[in-house]
Amino acid sequence: MDIATQMIMFASVVEKGGFSAAARDLGLTPSAVSRQIGQLEDRLGTRLLNRSTRRISLTEVGRAFHARCAEVSQSVQDAENLVLNMVDHPQGTLKVAATVAFAKAQLLPLLPEFLAGNPDLKISLDATDRVIDLVEEQVDVAIRFTEQIDDSTVVSRKLATNRRVYVAAPSYVAKHGLPQTPDDLARHNCLRISTVEAWNTWTFDDSRGNMDACPRRLPIKGNFEANSADAIYYGVLAGVGIARLSTYLVNEALAQGRLVRVLPDYADETSDILAIYSNRRNLSPNVRAFIDYVAAKFGPEPPWESEQAA
Numbered sequence: 001m002d003i004a005t006q007m008i009m010f011a012s013v014v015e016k017g018g019f020s021a022a023a024r025d026l027g028l029t030p031s032a033v034s035r036q037i038g039q040l041e042d043r044l045g046t047r048l049l050n051r052s053t054r055r056i057s058l059t060e061v062g063r064a065f066h067a068r069c070a071e072v073s074q075s076v077q078d079a080e081n082l083v084l085n086m087v088d089h090p091q092g093t094l095k096v097a098a099t100v101a102f103a104k105a106q107l108l109p110l111l112p113e114f115l116a117g118n119p120d121l122k123i124s125l126d127a128t129d130r131v132i133d134l135v136e137e138q139v140d141v142a143i144r145f146t147e148q149i150d151d152s153t154v155v156s157r158k159l160a161t162n163r164r165v166y167v168a169a170p171s172y173v174a175k176h177g178l179p180q181t182p183d184d185l186a187r188h189n190c191l192r193i194s195t196v197e198a199w200n201t202w203t204f205d206d207s208r209g210n211m212d213a214c215p216r217r218l219p220i221k222g223n224f225e226a227n228s229a230d231a232i233y234y235g236v237l238a239g240v241g242i243a244r245l246s247t248y249l250v251n252e253a254l255a256q257g258r259l260v261r262v263l264p265d266y267a268d269e270t271s272d273i274l275a276i277y278s279n280r281r282n283l284s285p286n287v288r289a290f291i292d293y294v295a296a297k298f299g300p301e302p303p304w305e306s307e308q309a310a
Contacts, residue, residue: 006040008076010048011069013037018056091120094286097142101230101249102273103127106304107143107294114293121286129195129228134278141287143294146271147198154276159295160302162271163247166202166262167254171239178262179242182218189241190220194227202244203268215270220244244268248304273298 012022019030019037026033041048048062058066098107103125111123126132132139134154145162168178172189179185182204193199205215224240226232229249236243237253242262253259275291277283297303 001036001039003040003043004072004076006036006043007069008073009033009036010040011066011073013049013056014058014062014066015070089120090118090286090289092286093122093124094290095124095126095138095140096290097126097128097132097137097139097144099129099143099145099148100127100228101233101246102143104230106248106298110294110297114290117293118289121289123290129193131195134276140284141275141277141290144274144276146274147196149274149276154278156274156276157291157295158299159273159275160248160298161269162273163305164244164268164271165247165250165264166242166244166266167236167250167259168242168262169237169239169258170260172236172241173260173262175239182216182263182266185218185220185242188222189224190222191232191235191241191243192220192222192225193229193232194225199244203270204263204266248273248302251304 009022009026012025013019013033016022016025019033023030023033037049044065046061047059048065050057050059096107104127107125115121115123126137126139131148131150132142134142134151143159149156176188179188182202185202190202201217201219203215203217222241224235226235229245232243233245233249235241236245237258250259254261275294277287277291
């Protein structure tokens with residue numbers, strides 16, 4: 001047994017007035033406690049306690065040593081209480097990462113209610129579409145899409161299906177017309193996202209109930225790309241070209257007529273919106289509270305989908 005543990009045990013023996021009382025407090029047998037105190041005395045090369053059949057008393061060295069042991073015992077107890085208080089409820093700072101478009105369109109509107117319900121918690125938000133390392137950057141939880149996950153060690157929880165549709169501005173359609181089939185996209189200006197190359201291959205499912213049919217994947221080309229779906233969204237609103245964007249981002253503009261569906265028989269549902277974090281074990285109350293909150297808000301049916309249906 002290490003000396004720090006023996007010092008805490010020695011302080012308990014003195015404060016409880018004997019081996020039996022200390023043993024009950026520590027969940028050990030009196031003989032085990034007596035043996036450890038004997039080993040501590042052997043380690044130090046001096047007697048700390050005078051023992052009789054009825055009582056114990058401190059030697060002069062033991063009295064001086066006990067003062068330091070009591071400090072160690074109290075410091076350990078204070079440290080334990082500090083941690084227990086911190087994990088009792090969400091508090092401190094929660095570092096969250098989310099893609100720019102999702103953070104602006106869906107996450108930020110939820111934060112006032114969440115923070116009001118957790119008054120001791122502060123959120124530090126990193127709105128970015130770049131690749132992040134949860135451990136290296138000390139990110140507690142990130143909201144990402146399936147295509148962005150390349151680390152098999154992270155833990156993920158699905159928040160919603162990321163349904164993507166094909167859209168254009170009425171001004172673009174007036175100039176260039178609408179594609180009638182996915183193959184027609186080769187003759188249109190399609191907007192690309194530079195951060196994740198997989199997002200520039202658009203998927204079209206023509207199976208129509210044919211289980212043996214495989215979805216078609218078409219690489220798209222155009223004269224404009226950006227590093228954020230948020231920038232692509234404003235680009236398509238401006239009439240630059242056709243984009244494949246998530247319904248959480250475009251449903252409002254579709255309802256208002258600022259965008260129109262292109263190839264409306266198709267939608268890509270091969271991606272999920274995920275909350276990811278680095279370790280499932282001993283999940284902090286900060287992370288647990290945040291993930292449970294956003295999962296409840298976004299499921300089982302995302303609000304942007306139900307609003308569009310209404």
